[in-house]
Amino acid sequence: MPLTPTNTLDHMRGAVFFDGPTVRTKLTRFWVLLVLAAIIAAAGVVADSTATVIGAMIVAPLMTPIMGTMLGVVLGDRGNLLRSIGLVLAGAAAAIAIGYLIGLLSINEVVAATNPQVAGRVNPRLIDLLAALATGAVGSVALVRSDISDTLPGVAIAISLVPPLTVVGLTAESGAWSESAGALLLFTTNVAAILLTGTVVMALYGVHRAALAEAAPGTERVNRRNAVLVVIALFVLVAIPLTGASIRIGGDTLRESRVRSALTGWAEAGDWELVALSTRGGEVEVTAIGALPAPDLDDLRARLEAEGVDPADVDLNLVPREQIDLGDPEP
Numbered sequence: 001m002p003l004t005p006t007n008t009l010d011h012m013r014g015a016v017f018f019d020g021p022t023v024r025t026k027l028t029r030f031w032v033l034l035v036l037a038a039i040i041a042a043a044g045v046v047a048d049s050t051a052t053v054i055g056a057m058i059v060a061p062l063m064t065p066i067m068g069t070m071l072g073v074v075l076g077d078r079g080n081l082l083r084s085i086g087l088v089l090a091g092a093a094a095a096i097a098i099g100y101l102i103g104l105l106s107i108n109e110v111v112a113a114t115n116p117q118v119a120g121r122v123n124p125r126l127i128d129l130l131a132a133l134a135t136g137a138v139g140s141v142a143l144v145r146s147d148i149s150d151t152l153p154g155v156a157i158a159i160s161l162v163p164p165l166t167v168v169g170l171t172a173e174s175g176a177w178s179e180s181a182g183a184l185l186l187f188t189t190n191v192a193a194i195l196l197t198g199t200v201v202m203a204l205y206g207v208h209r210a211a212l213a214e215a216a217p218g219t220e221r222v223n224r225r226n227a228v229l230v231v232i233a234l235f236v237l238v239a240i241p242l243t244g245a246s247i248r249i250g251g252d253t254l255r256e257s258r259v260r261s262a263l264t265g266w267a268e269a270g271d272w273e274l275v276a277l278s279t280r281g282g283e284v285e286v287t288a289i290g291a292l293p294a295p296d297l298d299d300l301r302a303r304l305e306a307e308g309v310d311p312a313d314v315d316l317n318l319v320p321r322e323q324i325d326l327g328d329p330e331p
Helices: 009-016 023-046 050-059 064-074 077-104 127-143 146-159 162-173 177-204 205-216 224-269 296-307
Strands: 272-280 283-291 314-318
Touching: 009 127, 009 272, 023 050, 023 077, 050 162, 064 077, 064 127, 064 205, 064 224, 064 272, 077 162, 077 224, 127 146, 127 177, 127 224, 162 177, 177 205, 177 224, 224 272, 224 283, 224 296
Parallel strands: 283 314
Antiparallel strands: 272 283
């Protein structure tokens, strides 16, 4: 038996559709908030300010046309479906453009290697999809139930929409096209999750049946089944690269753990210290500091091979360290 919505269908339409006598006001509000949210998000990313980026998430209005797209699919409302899709695409393009323009004003390149806000948004994984699915479900339930609407600010923070789009523009301006594509994939992942979980939630609450009962004669419709299949296809398309990325990151993490295990004993034997270890371009980059002479490299190769790591996949940077007591008189 389907659950019973506590919000009316008219309330749901009014919350997410851009139509009716107040459409001009809704559109004005959408574009003002979108532009401001994109500016705030881009500035927060450039300044590496998490609080500023969170503020942009709360202000950003992109969740509304995405939910409108979902409801348009469920109701088979062609006009509002197309209008909502258009607003999502136009809003996304505007946020990317604003990110690019603010990138022009930045003195330094805004890329993952130097900015944690970028680094956290250019390598989406399956765990990001899982989080987006749960967040999208909460937003959809809030749309059909009047008693949990106070959770929407939390939904706005949890689902990252405008910040990844500004990262697309910022990294594109810096020439980091692979990072730009990764941020765009994160945004698409969140959109796909909202559409899929929203469709499921609406089905559980029987919203489509209520829509059929209230449908006005002559309303332009879309094939709801085909629209749902498109949503599922979009979800599968984003899940494939996320799965590949998760497998790759898992492999890199395992290899880094083995490299760390081999290097720790080797470095300690020569009174050196391991200070950095990361994977870049398929190689594990390691930095160690200590007093010369360096520990035996043949011993290190043997330790790596014992851990199942090809020494050719490890790039070792040795930084000689010398300590001088400035209080002592010069010799």
